[in-house]
Amino acid sequence: MSGPISVQLYTVRQALADDRDGTLRRVAEAGYRAVEPYDPLNDPKGFRAVADDLGLSVSGTHAGAVLQREPAEVFEAVATLGTDKVIVPAGIAPEEFTTRDGIARAADLLNDLAVQAARHGMRIGYHNHWWELEPEVDGRHAIEVLADLLAPEVFLEIDTYWAAVGGADVPALLGRLADRVIALHVKDGPVVKGEPHTAVGAGAMPVPEILAAAPDARRVVELDECATDVFAALAESHTYLTSLEGH
Template identity: 30%
Template sequence: MHSIGRILKSISILLGVAAVSTGAFASDQPTKNIAVQMYTLRNVGTVNEQFAMAHDAGFKSVELVGTQDLSSHEMNRLLKLYDLNVMAAHVQLTELQSNLDKVVAFNKAIHNRIIIMPWLDSSIRPTNKQGWQALGKELDRIGAKLKKHNMTLAYHNHDFEMKKFDGKTALEVMLNAAKNGNVKLEMDAAWVSRGGQDPVAMLHRLAGHVITIHVKDNSGIGTHDDERNFTVAGQGLLSWNDILLSAKAVGVKWFVVEHDLPKDPRSVITQANQFLQENL
């Protein structure tokens, strides 16, 4: 009996050591909510090659551009192949207005629950306060429908939403016209700055609205001119340490690497992922 007790105790100790070792290993793995926007990799061959590059750069999550011209079956096959999951998808306003059921079906099939309206063409872009309020109400209507499917609608800004009407940016006017639960924000900090606003101050003014943030930097005129003057976060003009602290403080859930026109996409996303892993 005593020998059996000693054996059981030894097994218990060994299991305990194994559990501690496993826990230590797990804690060293990337667990932060970091993703890459696939628009960054649009010029890298096929979607297969793009996902492979995202995987090799250390990403576990991606933000899609629409359906990437794939069926949900093929999307799931590639996601599984490269050990990736979809945290959000960019979908144009016209698609949300005319094919919402199709959008919902595709994104449910790939287990995505965040839909982001990424861009307003100049032909449909509001030019006054009333227009931005009307857009907010339209997005609220769409967001309410998505909410019934346990999905979230968000809006991605550029610089033109920083124009002010009666002391409020167009972005704020639009979001205030919608219910907070129906329309969230994916803040692009670099574009906020290019629009003349402070990303840190904007994050705090819109606390509760911002659920994701696009992570890239402005380089200024004269550097990276052939890359639309964008660069990797932490290598440009923005105070990314302050931005990240504020983003976490106001409840931002996802940090999404993006670059509008990278000459070397592999290097850009690898460096950006490393920056976030070290600074989040």
């Protein structure tokens, strides 16, 4: 595993909106030593100061704004947060992943952003949902075709749960994508669209097999929706993943 277990802060988005500093403190108290923000333009200096005080590093950041704003503005904010990993979490039309031409356009977009990011000492990554897995092009999941067309410096952050929802054998997929994957969104639940997630280890995902298939990838916990107390679920997830790393 590359670095401490992180948490995608979208998991606690409502709490963050109400009390950012207190929420980050609770994340740290749950055992996390790294976080993955989702809005780098929202007071990056203030966020960095609080994170530093709590001993929280920034493992990377989702930055959908890079598709909507001047990229240089986004890269400057990301640098303030203290990471060089800029992850596109969505924003490319799902229909683009249904044809080879559409996938090629998606790859061109990400490759162009990667060139711009490199000027700022940064790397571009892409995070999937189910719509990059459900379509098959030439007998392969669309995201595999995308990976073939990406420049070497563009990385993937595979959301393991949405990959499973999209129909993938996730450990096998990770094996095929290999070194392209430098981070995993680790989440658990019933593997059904629209159903809330659970603490990692409490659902239907084959978490140990998934982690074994990408041993060097950063683990980033995310619960899009949670039917139980989200902070308790985050703490349970951290405890479970830490126990697996110990074996």
